Amino acid sequence: MWAKIEKKLGTFLICYFNVKKIGFAEREGFEPPEAFTSTVFKTAAIDHSATSPPQKYTYFIPFFFYTIFFYNYNILIYLQVICNCFISFYMTTITPIFRTLFLIIIAILLFSCEPKPPKDSFKTTPYELQIPKYFPTHLNIPTDNPLTVEGIELGRHLFYEERLCGYLGNDPDLMMGCATCHLQSNNFSVGMNHPRFPNGKTFGLAGDSTPHNTMSLMNLVFNREGYMWNGLIHESNPNYTQRNLEDIVLMTILAPHEMNSTPEKTVYALKQNPKYPPLFIKAFGTEEITIERVQKAIAQFIRTLVSGNSKFDRYLRKEEKLSDAEMRGFILFSTEEGADCFHCHGGDGTPLFTTNLFYNNALSTFHTDPHDRYAVTGNQFDIGAYRAPSLRNIMVSAPYMHDGRFKTIDEVLEFYNFGLQQSPHVHPLMHKVEQGGAYLTPPQIEDLKTFLNTLSDNEFLSNPKFAKP
Ligand code: HEC
Numbered sequence: 001m002w003a004k005i006e007k008k009l010g011t012f013l014i015c016y017f018n019v020k021k022i023g024f025a026e027r028e029g030f031e032p033p034e035a036f037t038s039t040v041f042k043t044a045a046i047d048h049s050a051t052s053p054p055q056k057y058t059y060f061i062p063f064f065f066y067t068i069f070f071y072n073y074n075i076l077i078y079l080q081v082i083c084n085c086f087i088s089f090y091m092t093t094i095t096p097i098f099r100t101l102f103l104i105i106i107a108i109l110l111f112s113c114e115p116k117p118p119k120d121s122f123k124t125t126p127y128e129l130q131i132p133k134y135f136p137t138h139l140n141i142p143t144d145n146p147l148t149v150e151g152i153e154l155g156r157h158l159f160y161e162e163r164l165c166g167y168l169g170n171d172p173d174l175m176m177g178c179a180t181c182h183l184q185s186n187n188f189s190v191g192m193n194h195p196r197f198p199n200g201k202t203f204g205l206a207g208d209s210t211p212h213n214t215m216s217l218m219n220l221v222f223n224r225e226g227y228m229w230n231g232l233i234h235e236s237n238p239n240y241t242q243r244n245l246e247d248i249v250l251m252t253i254l255a256p257h258e259m260n261s262t263p264e265k266t267v268y269a270l271k272q273n274p275k276y277p278p279l280f281i282k283a284f285g286t287e288e289i290t291i292e293r294v295q296k297a298i299a300q301f302i303r304t305l306v307s308g309n310s311k312f313d314r315y316l317r318k319e320e321k322l323s324d325a326e327m328r329g330f331i332l333f334s335t336e337e338g339a340d341c342f343h344c345h346g347g348d349g350t351p352l353f354t355t356n357l358f359y360n361n362a363l364s365t366f367h368t369d370p371h372d373r374y375a376v377t378g379n380q381f382d383i384g385a386y387r388a389p390s391l392r393n394i395m396v397s398a399p400y401m402h403d404g405r406f407k408t409i410d411e412v413l414e415f416y417n418f419g420l421q422q423s424p425h426v427h428p429l430m431h432k433v434e435q436g437g438a439y440l441t442p443p444q445i446e447d448l449k450t451f452l453n454t455l456s457d458n459e460f461l462s463n464p465k466f467a468k469p
C-alpha cells in the first residue's frame with residue numbers, strides 16, 4: 001500500500017516540477033531541448049519509483065545540468081535539484097513508509113519554496129532624458145508614467161496617427177492626429193501655410209474653431225506652472241482629469257473643436273492597424289489598446305521634445321560667439337532701458353526663454369475672452385492674462401499670441417515698440433505701457449530680431465527622433 005502511494009506521489013512530484021519548470025523556461029523565451037522535454041523527462045518521471053538506480057540517474061543527471069543551464073534565475077531551483085538527488089538516493093535505502101513520509105516532507109518544502117514567475121516578465125528600457133546645460137532639472141514627469149524607450153516610440157506613432165480621431169474612411173479632411181495641428185517644422189505649432197488651416201486658423205472635426213491659437217510643443221517637461229494658454233492643466237486642478245499632459249491627450253480626442261471623438265471610437269480605429277499590437281506589447285506588456293495607454297504613450301513622447309541647441313545655447317556653453325548685431329539685440333532684450341523683454345521671457349539666466357508664468361501684456365483694452373487666466377484663478381489681476389510663450393524657435397511659430405492676431409514677428413515687435421494698450425489689468429512688469437511701448441529705433445528693432453533668430457534650434461526642428469515614423 002505504502003509503495004503504491006509513494007509511487008503515485010513520487011511520479012506526481014517529478015511530473016509537476018518538470019511541467020512547471022518547462023513552463024517557466026518557455027515564458028522566459030527559452031526553447032527546452034527536445035530530448036529533455038520528451039524522451040528523457042517523461043520516461044524517467046513515469047518510471048521514477050522503479051527500483052533500479054541507474055534509471056533514476058539517467059533522469060536526474062541530465063535534469064540537473066538542464067536546470068543549471070536554463071533556470072539560473074533562482075537559487076531555489078538549485079535547492080530543488082539537490083533535494084531531487086537526495087530523494088533518489090534515499091529511495092533505495094529506507095523502507096516504503098519512511099520513503100513516503102520523506103516524500104511528503106519534501107513535497108511540502110518544495111511547494112513552499114516554488115519560485116514565482118516574475119510578475120511583469122516584460123521589460124522596458126528607461127529613457128535617459130538629456131537635459132541641456134543650464135536648464136532646470138526639476139521635471140514634470142508623473143511617477144505612474146516614467147519615460148521608457150518603448151513608450152516613447154509608441155507615443156511617436158500615435159502622435160502622428162491620423163486615425164486617432166476614430167475616423168476610418170478615406171477623406172483626408174476628416175482625419176486628424178496631433179501632428180495635424182502640431183508640425184515639427186513649425187516648432188510643433190500650426191504655422192501660417194498649413195493647407196488645411198490657412199493663416200493658422202485651426203478648427204476641429206465638428207467644424208468649430210479652436211478657442212485659441214495653437215501652442216508650440218517644446219520643453220514642456222520643464223513646465224510645472226500649468227499647460228495651455230491659461231494654465232488650466234495643472235496638478236492643483238481639483239478636476240483630476242485636467243492635471244497633466246496625459247489629460248490633454250484625452251481632452252483633445254474628445255473636444256468638438258479638435259478630434260470630436262470618443263475613447264471607444266479612437267481605440268476601435270487603432271485596433272484596425274496591425275502595427276499597434278507589437279508596439280503596445282513592447283511598451284506595456286500586452287497588446288491591449290486602451291485609451292489610458294494611448295494617453296500615457298503620447299504624453300511620454302511630448303516630454304522628450306526638448307530644444308536646447310540653438311546658437312544662443314552654444315553661446316551660453318561658450319562653443320560659439322554671437323555677432324555684434326546679435327549681441328546688441330541680446331542686450332536690448334535683457335535690459336530695462338532697452339526692450340525689457342527678459343522679465344517674462346527669460347534670458348541667459350532662464351534659458352527656457354519663458355518663466356512659464358501668466359501676464360497681461362497689454363494686448364487689448366477690453367478683455368472678453370472667457371478662457372483667460374482669470375477663468376482659472378478668479379483673480380482680478382489675471383484678467384486678460386496668458387502664459388508667456390517661450391521665444392525659442394519663435395521665428396517659425398507664427399501666428400503669434402493666444403488669438404493668433406499677429407502674422408509676423410515684425411508685427412509683434414511693432415506692438416511691443418509702440419502698440420501697447422493701457423488697461424487696469426496690465427501686468428506691472430510691462431514697464432513701457434505708460435509710454436505705449438519701448439520706442440526703439442529701426443536699427444535697434446533689427447538687432448532685436450537678429451537676436452531672436454539665434455533662438456532657432458534647427459536640430460530640434462529637423463530631429464528625426466521627433467519626426468513621423
Ligand atoms: C485642431 C488642432 C489641434 C489638434 C488636432 C491638437 N491640438 Fe494641441 N493644441 C491646439 C490648440 C489650439 C492649443 C491651445 C489650446 C488653448 O490653450 O486654448 C493646443 C495646446 C496643446 C498643448 C498645450 C501646450 C502648452 O504649452 O501648454 C498640448 C500639450 C497639446 N496641445 C497637445 C496635443 C496633443 C497630444 C494632440 C493629439 C492628441 C493635440 N494637441 C492635437 C490645437 C490642436
Ligand code: HEC
Nearest residue numbers: 339340341344359361386387388389400401402416429430
Ligand atoms: C509682462 C510680461 C511680458 C513682457 C515684458 C514681454 N512679454 Fe512677450 N508675451 C507675454 C505674454 C503673456 C505673451 C502671450 C500673450 C497673449 O497671447 O495674449 C507674450 C507673447 C509674446 C510673443 C508671441 C509668442 C507666441 O508664440 O505667440 C512674442 C514673440 C513676444 N511676446 C515677444 C516679446 C518681446 C520681444 C518682448 C520685449 C520687447 C516681450 N515679449 C515682452 C509677456 C511679456
